[in-house]
Amino acid sequence: MNQQANGTSELGLIFDIQRFSIDDGPGIRTCVFLKGCPLRCAWCCNPESQYRRPESMWDRASRSPVTVGRWMSAPEVMAVALRDIDYYRHSGGGLTLSGGEFMTQPDFAATLIRLAHEGGLSVVGETSGAAPPAVFNRLADQLDLVLMDIKHHDSTRHRQVTRAPLRLILQNAAYLARSATAHVFRVPVIPGVNDSRDDAKSFAELFSKHGIGSVELLAFHQYGKGKYDDLNREYAFRGVPSLTDDQLLAFRDELILCGIDAKVAS
């Protein structure tokens, strides 16, 4: 087959392929992490995902530096994903595109989605929504499920903590909320950033305005801490404790009282 015409000769920059991925989307999935993200969330648990170029990172297992980020063709990625097809079929799983922001590599992502569908796999996309609407709409339409995060309700504060504008994200969220594609909106609840009772109220207002009726809450965690060391980068959230279950539930309850169907993600 002519790869050029098929779009499969194009390479994507991948920083990890995680098999038996069970936290994002239904069933057992393989999660492809695309490198490059327009956001710079200070609490990001995948800091190696941010730059859109390969970079050096310390590997603890081999006690040597390794290069994170590898150019792969879509068929190469699919060859890995298809090795677990029996697990997907049994559990209702499939492929997940994550990042970074997978929509920063739109053509490559579109090819992956097409190949996965041809192989009988469902595809979930995990996005920050920070993409041009044309790109967002096209990819969202192709996906079987979109998991979209909204990190802050206030545009000034959003720019401060993610270094990206909120407006575009909201425009995409509104599209998704009306779209036929299954979707879940999520809020990462970050200590000191968006976790107050007032934050919850403001989120609720924002959601109502954009037609979003339900959200899942993701608790901040420290799993990414070691990666900052391995990348030799500063980590603003060093030592910040995770939210307690009670705090998270209080946040949830506030949203519910404001009319949003909120639940804590398992």
Next chain:
Amino acid sequence: MPMSSRATAQTKTAPAPARAQRPRPKAAGAQNVEVSKKLPPELTAPQQLELMETYTRVHRESLPLTKERREINCLRVLYPALFRRVEDGDWFAGRLDALPIGFGCVTSVGGVGHYCVFDQLEIFKQQFSELQDQDRVDAMYEYWSEHDTKALYCADVLTETTVGRFIDPDFPLMATARLSGVMLDYPTMLRLGPSGMRDRLRRRLKADPGNEFLAACGEALDIYEQVVDFYLDEIASAIAGGACGPERRRLATIASSLRQIRRGPAQTLHQAIQQAWLFAVLAGCINYGRLDDYLGPYLVRDIADGVITQDDAREYLVSLWTMIENRRTTVNGRIIVGGAGRRNPEAADAFARLAIEVTRQCRYVEPQFTLRFNKETPADIMDAALDAIGAGATYPTLYNDDVNVPAVMYGMRLPKTAAEQYVPFGCGEFVIQGQSIGTPNVLINLLKILTIALNGGIDPMDGLYKAGPVKMVPPPLLRTFEEFYDQYKALLDYYLDLGADAQIRGYELMNREVSFIFGSLWMNDCVERGRSILDGGIRYLGGTNETYGNINASDSLHAIKRLVYDEGRTTLAELRDAISANFVGFEALQRQLRECPKYGNDIDDVDELANDLYEYVAKGNRRRGLERGMDYFLIVISNNQTNTEWGRRTAASPDGRPAGKFMNPANNPQGGAGRAGPTALLNSLTRFDARYHGGAVQNIKFTPTMFNRKRAKVKGLIETYFDKGGCHLMVTVVDSGVLEDAQKHPEKYPDLIVRVSGFSAVFVNLDRDVQDEIISRELYGR
């Protein structure tokens, strides 16, 4: 009479045990697998001395007699003398002590045939301060060094450099005499009872008068009756002595059952357990077969008839489990439930449900509770099994009948009805309950042999030549990977020959010395043929060869192929030098070797090479067994702590593993090598065709968070693995960091049970490097 003067040791309540130091072998046959401590014998030291002296004298005086007569004479010395009184809380009679001298069939309880466990006898001697008593012990030591069955075997089979005793890790092959994994024909036993068996014996003797074996079987039943009578007397005096309340009720129940089963077949659940237990103990069996099949109908009927309640049945099982736990065999104590070929599946499933519940409640190291399952297994039983595992019980260990039954049909060349009666014992070897012997009497270290093949026949670990007559070409002359692989295969062939010969020789020698009469009594077709187990009586005479270092060896082959022959980044000679130097001065090469792809990551060419080596060894072993007249002789990729112990004396290897480090566990990747997640691991594990092995242990480790909170997905993972042809899975659920902490603070974890591979153990009792090996295995989840 004080029935409760001696405490019953239970894992749950025992104080933190000191780390068990394994005694080093001092004399032939000294080394046993014994991680756990047993209850001290009930007889006093002088009584034990006297009993062992009597045994020794009777054995000596019986030397001119037939082996059957000698065995019976000796057994009469032991039984009922070594039976313990009924412990407070026990629902069954029949706890049995083992002394350093006696009779048995396995090394984990006493010894093999007429045995002397020399290092234990040395320890025993230290209790005596009188020179005169010590001389008495020494006299026995001297006698048995000429007559202990295993010592005779060792003198016959062991060599200077190639075949060592179990466990002497300097040798590429280890060999031992034992009759492990005997699982009696319990269904027939319970149906016939002693009286039915006596009828059968009489009929056979009429046709074959003068058959010593059949006559001895009758005398074995006399001994059984004497043991029953011993307990009836004991209980009568206990009750006369004022036993009251629940204790009195227990004793009365036991006495009532004993009266029935003294001659007759069992009629109730309690009687059935009591009878099966007594015969198992007398036969030296430490594995108990398909309990749900042979006890399920009694359970259901008793409850339906109002003989007992479900709570009574639960109490019986807890008591049975406790008695098995207290025997402390370390690697045995198998109880099997579930699967194909049960006569009354509904009743058996009722028993299986209760057994899972009891296992979860007890949290013992033993019994090694085993669930066979297939597509017909009720969903609630599978869920209860996963719940028990998730609760940290480490059991059941899971066997997939949809794969194993056809595999056993091929591997052991059996009809389906026989294959359906397969049961795993010990660390995972299969036998056919009541129909076959499959004792693993040889063990082969595939990795050590590879390092020897790489080094011109000399073991880099100790500089000794261990290639026998096999022509060894030095590395510079091995110009292709195939030439190297062929040299390795030639050396493997040599050791597989030695192994098959040693297995056969062990059967011949044990058969010359003993008849294993109590075992033969209930094993097909000994009585029908008028021959004991190893004298042509057993229906299927099989055997197994435990293989070690499988994955280190195949990863090494792959690294050699890639770095030496495909990419030319090093030479075989340089590799040999690096191995001999334990990589000192070759650190860069070691890193390259480590970075080569490894088995366990679902990489085709790596896994294919692993499978190629597996099939070469498995088929070669099987063929050699058949050529020598065994009905089957299969490899088992089982495991205990031997992968670690043998690793201590295995040179550095081309997979990058340094000298002395543990080898990979069973069929799993070396710790740290499997980095692609559980689906990739399981895909690699399903590569090996189960038809060529007689049991292969597959481990996987999860955190409780993942296993319990993501249960649906973990279950999907496990089910898919089994659908893809997975034969077995042993799941450990343990929190991240707990094992590390237990190493530092053993006093805080007296009852932390882990699955070592083929068996469970209390973690803090294991040697440090065995602990390290377990920690090194990939743990899935946060």
